[in-house]
Amino acid sequence: MIAxxxxxxxxxxxxxxxxxxxxxxxxxxxxAARAAFAVLLVLSxxxxxxxxxxxxxxxxxxxxxxxxxxxxxIAALVTLAAWLxxxxxxxxxxxxxxxxxxxxxxxxxxxxxxxxxxxxxxxxAAVQAIHLAGLALLGLYVLNEVRLRDLVGPVSIMVAIQxxxxxxxxxxxxxxxxxxxxxxxxxxxxxxSVVTDGAGVRLLxxxxxxDHPNILGGLLAAGLLLVGGWFVTLERPAxxxxxxxxxxxxxxxxxxxxxxxxRSAWLAFGAGLVVAxxxxxSTGTSASIRRPGALVAVGALAAAPLLIAFLPWVLARxxxxxxxxxxxxxxxxxxxxxxxxLDVALAHPLVGVGIGVLPEAMALAQPEFAYxxxxxxxxxxxxxxxTGILGAVLLVLAMIAPxxxxxxxxxxxxxxxxxASAMLAVVTVxxxxxxxxxxxxxxxxxxxxxxxxxxxxxxxxTRSDSxxxxxxx
Numbered sequence: 444m445i446a447x448x449x450x451x452x453x454x455x456x457x458x459x460x461x462x463x464x465x466x467x468x469x470x471x472x473x474x475a476a477r478a479a480f481a482v483l484l485v486l487s488x489x490x491x492x493x494x495x496x497x498x499x500x501x502x503x504x505x506x507x508x509x510x511x512x513x514x515x516x517i518a519a520l521v522t523l524a525a526w527l528x529x530x531x532x533x534x535x536x537x538x539x540x541x542x543x544x545x546x547x548x549x550x551x552x553x554x555x556x557x558x559x560x561x562x563x564x565x566x567x568a569a570v571q572a573i574h575l576a577g578l579a580l581l582g583l584y585v586l587n588e589v590r591l592r593d594l595v596g597p598v599s600i601m602v603a604i605q606x607x608x609x610x611x612x613x614x615x616x617x618x619x620x621x622x623x624x625x626x627x628x629x630x631x632x633x634x635x636s637v638v639t640d641g642a643g644v645r646l647l648x649x650x651x652x653x654d655h656p657n658i659l660g661g662l663l664a665a666g667l668l669l670v671g672g673w674f675v676t677l678e679r680p681a682x683x684x685x686x687x688x689x690x691x692x693x694x695x696x697x698x699x700x701x702x703x704x705x706r707s708a709w710l711a712f713g714a715g716l717v718v719a720x721x722x723x724x725s726t727g728t729s730a731s732i733r734r735p736g737a738l739v740a741v742g743a744l745a746a747a748p749l750l751i752a753f754l755p756w757v758l759a760r761x762x763x764x765x766x767x768x769x770x771x772x773x774x775x776x777x778x779x780x781x782x783x784x785l786d787v788a789l790a791h792p793l794v795g796v797g798i799g800v801l802p803e804a805m806a807l808a809q810p811e812f813a814y815x816x817x818x819x820x821x822x823x824x825x826x827x828x829x830t831g832i833l834g835a836v837l838l839v840l841a842m843i844a845p846x847x848x849x850x851x852x853x854x855x856x857x858x859x860x861x862x863a864s865a866m867l868a869v870v871t872v873x874x875x876x877x878x879x880x881x882x883x884x885x886x887x888x889x890x891x892x893x894x895x896x897x898x899x900x901x902x903x904x905t906r907s908d909s910x911x912x913x914x915x916x
Contacts, residue, residue, distance in 0.1 A: 482518040502806060714872045819878060
């Protein structure tokens with residue numbers, strides 16, 4: 444007897460069709476979020492922005508007080524909006540990662556919000572507190588939806604574009620005519636960042652399309668560790684073209700990083716390389732990241748000619764040419780800015796002056812300050828001044844906790860964890876020598892993205908057996 448298929452009731456067909464439409468919407472939203480996130484990575488160093496509201500408060504730099512919408516902000520908003528749509532269309536659990544990282548960071552967002560009513564500039568503090576919450580959500584998106592392999596393409600594009608522009612700027616000693624993309628008007632005889640050698644010759648540093656060479660240097664350092672890590676972990680079969688492309692990007696990026704003349708970025712890049720090696724070594728496995736020698740050779744070939752050509756300025760930057768006025772002023776200025784920032788932090792220990800408001804507070808505290816009014820080159824001090832002692836403590840806990848966890852727990856030797864730890868080392872070291880991971884949009888974006896990447900890599904490593912480092916391909 445042949446069994447006859449029972450007809451599906453019309454109501455069931457409608458439910459099935461609705462579910463299919465919802466699933467399709469969820470898939471489209473996920474794709475849109477990933478595409479917007481890729482655009483965000485490419486645009487992350489760009490200083491290109493839309494001025495929403497001018498709030499001039501001389502002598503404070505206008506970028507610290509105006510309400511601005513960066514191109515990268517638009518990409519971030521689209522990313523989060525599309526992710527929200529995907530969560531509504533396809534409800535699923537949202538992971539929060541290791542508590543020793545996420546709880547301090549969440550606490551920092553809350554503390555920043557609590558301090559808004561007590562701020563010297565409540566309006567600006569409110570905007571910055573909302574912005575901080577948005578960055579935290581971006582980190583949460585990365586933790587749940589992004590893998591390192593998703594970053595390789597857009598980060599490679601970012602590194603290649605920014606490094607190529609920086610190289611052209613330094614070799615030509617002027618901007619290359621891209622003001623529509625946010626490029627500053629650059630010449631060594633202007634008030635821009637330069638290196639002066641022992642003979643008094645001023646050399647323009649590489650800006651790329653960013654606000655400052657130090658910002659560009661930090662982002663290139665993190666991006667190069669990702670690109671380089673992917674290069675050495677790709678399997679050989681059917682991967683030669685991809686490896687060649689990554690090698691070219693790494694060479695261009697290394698040259699760009701060198702020509703930023705950013706000491707903090709150089710140091711952070713070195714720290715990242717050491718951390719990647721130590722993370723793999725600490726697992727106790729003999730199989731580790733391969734072909735690092737080829738990568739070192741690529742970097743050396745890219746940097747060696749530049750080192751020879753710009754040796755006097757390298758020596759000046761490293762302090763081996765004796766006292767040079769511009770370098771001495773840079774050190775003295777950092778100390779003076781740090782002293783005023785500390786005074787502000789001590790005067791407002793509970794809730795700070797409000798997130799984003801430190802430059803205004805410094806101008807009020809020192810009306811006749813001899814240098815540019817800017818945050819201290821030490822992120823924990825800036826956090827203390829703007830969010831109080833508790834905010835600074837929470838930030839320091841989030842910065843220290845990953846390294847404590849790596850030192851105490853034996854984990855699976857994953858390439859993902861090694862690369863993410865190297866990138867985290869970059870933003871950690873940079874935060875000890877510069878303030879842009881706390882204040883400037885490119886640095887903040889990379890800080891929160893990197894926290895999300897590391898948290899995801901750590902969770903996956905704790906769930907894995909102690910196996911050799913898997914290849915990225």
